[in-house]
Amino acid sequence: MVCCGLLTAQKEPVPLKSIEVEVEVRDHVATVVSTLNYENKEDKPIEAVFVFPLPGDAAVCHFSAKIGQTQIVAEVKEKQQAREEYDDALSSGQQAFLLEESEQSPDIFTLSVGSLPPGESASIRLEYVTELAVQADDGLRFCLPAVLNPRYQPQESGGSDGASVQVTSVPASLVPYSLSFSARVSSPRPICKVESSCSLDPLQYLNTEQTQATVKLAEGHKFDRDVELLIYYKDAHQPTAVVEAGLASAEPGTLMGNPVVMLSLYPEFPQSLMSSLASCGEFVFLMDRSGSMGSRIRNEDPQTRISSARDTLLLLLKSLPMGCYFNIYSFGSSYEHIFPNSVEYSESTMAEALKKVEAMEANLGGTEILKPLKHIYSQPCIPSQPRQVFVFTDGEVSNTKAVIDLVKQNSGSHRCFAFGIGEGASSALINGLAKEGGGHAQFITGTDRMQPKVMQSLRFALQPAVVDISATWDLPKGVSVTVLSPPLTALFQGQRSLIYAQLTGESSEAAEGSVTLKYCLAGHPSQNQLPFSLKPAEDTGLTVHRLGARSLIRSLEMKERENTEKQDGGVKGKVVELSVQSGVSSSFTAFIVVNKDNGEPIEGPLIRRNIPAPGRHRYMMRCCAPMMDSVTACGFAPQGLPEVLSWNSGHSALSAGAKSRKKGNMFGAMPKLKSQCNSKQSSSNDKTEAKISKDPLLQLVSLQKASGCWLLDPALAAALGKTSKEVERTKPSSVNQEVWATLLALIWLNGFKMDAKEEWELLGLKALSWLRAQNASCVAECMEAGNTLLGCSVQKDVLGL
Template structure:
């Protein structure tokens, strides 16, 4: 028996997408991405293919073209409904047409409609976008090419605009992917890391400021392609002034110079060492079916670390959400031994058993709770990001941004960049993505340190420009400034001056009652030819800001900026029509549902699987012509969406009750030790601590100095062990260790030096007293 394999139609015919070629040009802190998709119609009828794929949430799509044979057509940006009508009319007339548009619900999902591709014909679709590189905790810059697309969970009672799909294993995908990146910077390129297999980095000059890296053969489509780029002296403020487009009208954004300022505020250590001892910490954990397995296990461990690291006297609560939501406490409770133990027990029992991913409901409930006086609210959101109402969620966070800060964490491959970065940006917090073998605990604890930093207030931006030159901000002032983090500012420069070529911008703010300012001088003349990259990023920033506003004229302004700059938006689409070739179509093309790539997970519910892309085929089975006055290819897609099942499709998960006593012993020795710490910061001398230190209780009791309290001795042993054996994970236990040191200091215990020496002898190490902060 012959077994068909690969990505196939229901009639066992191959999907027309043959290959994807991606070329990236990294320009210091931003990237230009060019993706070329090769389609081939091997059937004897004209087809319409729909390819749904992810892009970074802050990407600015700025070019779209198609080449059929020797004919190339370049798409124009038009108002979305107008573009859809033109697309449908073109298919009705037998013309080839191509439509690219952003999802109405999620700005990181795009749909490409390849209309009326003739039999035995090939098409090369070229897509170009620009994007900023995110800053990592180790000062590297992160570039991500999303190739995993999770189907967005559709909340009850809503109508989505995504395409419903089925899945096949990633190993069976028949089309190829080639990827290469060229990196250039004023600074030396130190290295490029990735979780994917790369060919060796090749430098292009002696200064090592230019380099090329390629994806090794055999990528399995089971993960996003991430590059982590490290420059020498990367945290230096910079300014890039980019000339406007030649022959464009002066005074317009595309005709004037646009500048990008990159600021890295550095705060004095004496200010940053003052950790906050108050606050309301609210943790919102995704327990949908798609979180099953490693994600929910890692989330439980991370919540344990968070609970142990909170300052004494603060307030806290933990919410779980899926198709519904439930808090541990009816309202935030004061942090003490009793409430911490109650929360710890609940966290240890958490499973991915709550169905879908409806995050809007718990957010509304949290915001409905009154803030606690003198306890700033800090919201931590953990999710794999498979939600459909992203824009509504982000709008809600922005509406409540004055009352809290939001720190967001995207878990696993395919987490929505639009959701995760949007939550942090509008919530004045920080976003982190946790993929592959990343330890969630490290990234989350870094964000907790940000949350405990003194709040930055009264941020303002002041420009000092020569007479005759004015500035129009394209992005609002920074809403959050954290030590080691970057802030990008875009602005349009209008006019000319004969008095000088230098400008200056100053960002002022207050921190812990102290005034600060960061000043950067720059040349008004363009420093390099950047090919309108900065203009497009500035336009995208302006568009995204406008899209979150309400009122008359907002849509008109967005369409105007989008069309003028050639950058996509939620209200516009790219449309290309080739009238040179005609293929008559008499009857409506019949829909064919094509399986998409699937990354297996242990359990799957509505919106719970992961994959790369979607392809739907509509096939003309009769060869006649058809009229489309009110019905286009888009109309057929819309009708299909309305018929798709809602969240009642959720698969029920079977959970097994595990006794709490069995859960206390953790396979990770660090977390096992952490789980035993008391809310006050101390450890108790008992058999559980002995087991965590791989000793017997007798071995722990025997060397204790006579005058030393049992809990003081236990706490010193725990600190010595952490410093000696898990210094590699110091970012994870740093805060709880500080709390332990504070507790020890308050005890005014005698014989501390003798205690530490005895602990070193017992554990077989040589930790110095200063290293413990005592």
């Protein structure tokens, strides 16, 4: 098998030696410092290009390099200017480093290390800040992506102005560089625990209050998965405010010169309103069926992503309320839908949909999400049935910004809930879909089950929509506020919302302000107030300023893309100015550093090397390897990044004075190849899945009718672990068969599957609602008989009967 870029022509390893990552978590945000250590072991100068993922909402804010004893710090400059300076430096034999964000997706960066002399080492320091997402169990999620999945390039985007970059995806066991990782956590509230998908050393508390702690990866960690931390605080739902002092050296009145406040809001809704779930709505499920969905969720787990998605759709369809409307789309290189338009939920439409769901395979090629979304939005909305779109994908698209822009354009007519499946799912895509669609994002990685996370989002979708959201500020005289965050479009019970704002003016240290969040829920006006001190917190660095700047930059970038047709260049200028002022990356700027003190110009051609990212796409290597010569990479081409190796050369020489950058996609034939690889993978997975026995819970759920009841038949008896004779013989004579069957199913769920209640709770509520409508008079007798038959002790008050 070809080594996919791991070796040079001289069989030397690529020059990236190690990565060190230090994380500083402060309450809900984190500062991440990555140090990449390079060494050129070749006899010629080298240009190394490392393509790597970051969290989609990260703000890169520092970039520096150390060559020998020389320390040099990068500046943020307009992107084209930075590229030209980089090329100029290489042409004159100087060392240069260029860090830039993809023009298509904000979670992909490339780092070009130019003109590293033979035998020379370089240490590169990259720093970024990011918000931590709140999970279903109130844990804060930090993720260091280990996998940069190949991004599928839609065919109509082939003419993009951006250059292509080759993504090298290799088995983690072959990655020739090591990773060390440590984190320090501090919060106003005690830290309960820190969990991870990777092995950790024990948590070390730094004070008796347990508000500060450190944790690091255990020895021997292989970089074969995302490094995911889940951090749990006591009283996590308390709203907080952090005021951060401005930079003393910055110009007064500017964003970096003024204080910035970060508000963390947890609105509490009246329980009387939240207990009632909506019985209407149009639910559109959009399922990824690209070839990569045929991959296993985990190496040790025989279940694939697509099989887990099928099980999830089963639970969703069984949990929908009578009277709603629904449709199911699936997509790859093309897309399909089960019904021409959304249909009313009934026994017949549910059965038809489930039959087609059972036949779904990961056999639709690439990942083109834009076209099915456009088709969904082209369908007229159904009166009094608010549209809710659920998107399931492993997030491997290159036109992320175009997809998010489309969702935002249609945000007034729907809510979008997004689910990233497996490691390597683009956080920029998943978080962006939910944020701009006024919904909620979930990630399914490691040992996570997809079903409980999806069902939590369905509960959110069934909650009454919060409308007319506004924030009112009450500040001392002489102090004004400029909100940096986009307006809030969605609020959910128990979910955090972050707001950044710049404070201008003078106030005393003892001064206080407040913000009042006003909204309307189910026709009832409500409000929550958060008072806070205007005195800046000590020792917070500039994390809040940078995240506030990033929030404003992202909003302006989206506005600029909307204004492209109007030829309005003013917004781009504002982004560049804000990016340079704050030192935060944007799609229009890049970090450039040139070492002008490295002696005489280097003679000879410059060799270019591609640094691989660990990945799971081994089947692609097997399929692609016979077609490649020399040392090639295995992956597909995201747009908008510097060009790296050609397909047939492992060490193409670049003249030191070359300035031209080729445009366009050099992998025009690849989507077809990917489809061929995917079909081989799918057939292999089919055989694996055929050996997997049906989960007993899903077996029982699959038998429920759309109305919420179960029928008394042999299939139900088998799902309960009983014979038909046992089930029929123990039925009280005065009760009808459907009531008996439904009570048995509910007793079994409550007696044996309480650990999975999040998955079946909604369909259980539907069953209880059906039971109450039957006005059955012998519930107590049935409960006693059912408990005896199944060996349970479930009380009728537990069921609410």
